Amino acid sequence: MRVTFYSLKSIISGELMIIEFNGTSMDLIPTKIVAVARNYRAHAQEMESPVPEKPTIFLKPPSSLVGDKSIVVLPKVSQRVDHEVELAVIMKTRCKNVSAEQAYQHIMGYTICIDVTARDIQAEAKKKGLSWTISKGFDTFAPTGPKIVSQDSIDPHNADIWLKINRNYKQQGNTRNMIFSVGELISYISEIMTLEPMDIIATGTPEGVGPLKDKDVIEAGIQGIGVLTVTAHQE
Ligand code: MG
Numbered sequence: 001m002r003v004t005f006y007s008l009k010s011i012i013s014g015e016l017m018i019i020e021f022n023g024t025s026m027d028l029i030p031t032k033i034v035a036v037a038r039n040y041r042a043h044a045q046e047m048e049s050p051v052p053e054k055p056t057i058f059l060k061p062p063s064s065l066v067g068d069k070s071i072v073v074l075p076k077v078s079q080r081v082d083h084e085v086e087l088a089v090i091m092k093t094r095c096k097n098v099s100a101e102q103a104y105q106h107i108m109g110y111t112i113c114i115d116v117t118a119r120d121i122q123a124e125a126k127k128k129g130l131s132w133t134i135s136k137g138f139d140t141f142a143p144t145g146p147k148i149v150s151q152d153s154i155d156p157h158n159a160d161i162w163l164k165i166n167r168n169y170k171q172q173g174n175t176r177n178m179i180f181s182v183g184e185l186i187s188y189i190s191e192i193m194t195l196e197p198m199d200i201i202a203t204g205t206p207e208g209v210g211p212l213k214d215k216d217v218i219e220a221g222i223q224g225i226g227v228l229t230v231t232a233h234q235e
Contacts, residue, residue, distance in 0.1 A: 019067060020147035021109065031196045033060040033142055034189050035086070035115050037132075039178050039204025046207050055180050055188045058132050060115070060142050060202070068145035068228050074212060075138050076235045078118035081212050084205035085163035085171050085220040087156060088113035089182055090148050091199040098190050100183035106195065107182070109148040110156060112220050112228040113202045114163070116141035119211070143220075143230045144200065154224030156182045161206060164219045173206025175222075 037056040038044040044051045066072070074081045092108035115136065122135035156175055163171040180188070185203060189195060212218065214234035221227040 019111070019145045022148070022150050030062055030065070030198045030200045032193075033062065033064065033113075033200045033202060034058075034193075034195075035060050035136065035202040036180070036185055036204040039180055039185075040173065040206045041177065041179060042173075042207035043205055043209065046209070051179065055185055057189060057192075058136060061137050063139055064116075064137060064142040065200075066140045066143050066230070068143075068230070070143060070230055071140060071233045072114075072116055072143060072212065072218070072230050073138070073140045074214065074232055074234045075118065078121055078135075080118070080120045081232075082117045082119045082209045083163055083165070083170065083212055083218060083220075084115040084117060084209050085161055085222075086113050086115050086202040086205050087159065087161060087175050087182075087222055088144060089156075089186070089201040089203065091195050091197055091201070094194060094196055095186070095190050096194045098187055100181065100187040103183040103186035103190075104151065106186065107151055108198070109150045110154050110222075110225060111144055111148045112146070112222050112225055113200065114143045114218065114220050114228065114230065115202050115205060116143070116212075117209075142200075142202070143218075143228060145228045146226050149225050154222070159225075160221075160223040162221050163208070164221075165210075165212070165216050167217075167219075170210050171206055171208035173208070175203075177206060178203060
């Protein structure tokens with residue numbers, strides 16, 4: 001059985017994103033992708049950023065979603081596009097102002113998301129105090145998949161997480177090193193915005209982020225979920 005992911009872009013263009021979910025078939029249309037910055041100390045350190053006292057969040061548009069075995073386009077306006085492998089939460093039910101404890105009742109399951117980032121554009125945005133959207137929001141910058149697993153298939157706070165480029169490890173971490181737990185993130189985000197069914201939360205990346213180049217084969221894995229594979233394509 002398959003789950004079908006439709007991004008807003010795919011609805012317009014007729015493209016489909018296919019993802020498996022526990023033997024169930026469904027169309028998944030997130031209203032938003034909420035991403036968390038600096039949720040691992042070692043990554044905050046490698047970015048020379050302070051460890052945050054509360055979650056730092058930003059949005060990626062649904063039009064950045066692509067599925068397993070798809071292409072990540074490296075835009076010609078950037079000279080450096082980085083990979084960031086992240087545990088992604090898929091929401092099941094609408095929630096607002098939930099506690100960290102209540103948050104888990106609202107989760108459908110977990111998958112893998114690569115928070116692709118135009119690092120040079122982000123650095124410029126940081127310097128000028130501008131929004132990160134210009135570096136995080138390009139089409140294809142949120143590969144997601146290969147399947148959603150239910151909450152009992154994974155310990156979201158003790159899962160190995162890794163990313164390889166052309167079969168060489170670039171990122172190797174464990175979600176136990178997240179600063180804010182999944183429940184804490186959902187609680188915090190839901191104070192600001194209503195989370196809707198099928199919304200995606202990318203929970204931050206461990207250390208080891210680095211650049212992609214044309215034709216790189218990127219494999220992103222999380223223990224208990226599987227492996228998401230995409231290929232980079234220079235625009
Ligand atoms: Mg990230």
